[in-house]
Amino acid sequence: MDLDFLHLNFRRRIAALVWAKRIVLVVAVASAFFLTRRWWSAGLLLAGAFAFAATLNWLEASLRRQFVREARLPSFLSGKLRAAHPQLSQRDAELVLRGLRQFFMAHLRSGRRFVAMPCKVVDTAWHEFILHTQGYQRWCEAAFGGMLHHSPAEVLGRDARRNDGLRRSWFWACKEESIDPRKPSRLPLLFALDAKFGIDNGFHYVPDCHAIDRHSGSGVHCGTSFGESSSDGGGAGDANGFGGSESSGDSGVGGDSGGDGGGCGGGGGD
Known part of the structure; x- marks a missing residue:
């Protein structure tokens, strides 16, 4: 139609x-x-x-x-991103904005439930968008039917609600790129960008925990952790359902991918 x-x-x-x-x-x-x-x-x-x-x-x-x-994001976001992260080219900034769309899609496809931000550079773009209050509010109204409020970028920890939000982001970012969220062969775009662009204090991921030494103190995180019942003693939340994503009634893969994880390869190590 x-x-x-x-x-x-x-x-x-x-x-x-x-x-x-x-x-x-x-x-x-x-x-x-x-x-x-x-x-x-x-x-x-x-x-x-x-x-x-x-x-x-x-x-x-x-x-x-x-x-x-598909809707056009504000043109000023690319400039704001490059001012905050001078190493980014114009093409890099556009890729980050695609990651922001992937995050927005996770919120929408999870039934507008809470999703947590897993990426520092995408969080910069999100924060700059929010500062232009009226434009952001209109965008959210069209996209979600209401405001999506900001929350800081983070990784799995002891807060079950935030862990569920991260698992929803992981689940739906994987679905946007036809990646199995339980057995990922690569990272979705949203989880690969910090490492790809060498963002200071960014979150670095690899697809599978077996690819890293979890006791090495490297600060690298793994995608398969999102399907585990706990993460280094942290709050488990609804791990078996990826924060409830699998029971949201929209578990199908999106027909037109919102990301470009393949361009990021396996993502994450230092």
Whole structure:
């Protein structure tokens, strides 16, 4: 189905679907109670209305995913990124912004649940975006239906809620690139960028724990930790479901990849 109906922009199309869904349900309920005298007619009317509303809801979710993947991010973000990290080229900055989209997609596809930021350089881009409050608020409204508030970049630790947020980020970043989150052969873009660009105090990952000496004190983190029940004594959270991601009802792989993990190779070691 062509989602570019009426040639409206993303925000207007999403708003139109949201209001159409509300109107359909309100009109159906009102009609069932006030205009239909037979219970079976009311039941058929409500069933049809809810089926139609479900279709509109699917279209809305699909359009929001398309918005996150394709809608233009503010042009100033590249300049802000390169000012904060002078080693980045223009092409590097664009890759970081693709990582930011991957993070946004994790939040959207997890059912707008809490996701934690695993990458310092992407966190810089996110923070700079948030500083332009009105633009960020409008972007979030179109992408998620509400604000996505900032949280600091971090790694697995003792806080179960934050661990679940990191596991959701890992799960959905892997799904965007057709990577098995339990047995990753490479890193998704979001988890590879700090090491790729040599970010000071960045988080360095490798796909598999067996690739590093966990007692070497190297500060390297491994992707397979996200599927374990604990991480060096840290808070376990909902590890078996990657922070609940596997039960969110949208575990399929996105058709058009939001990242470029292959360009980052295996990511992470020092």
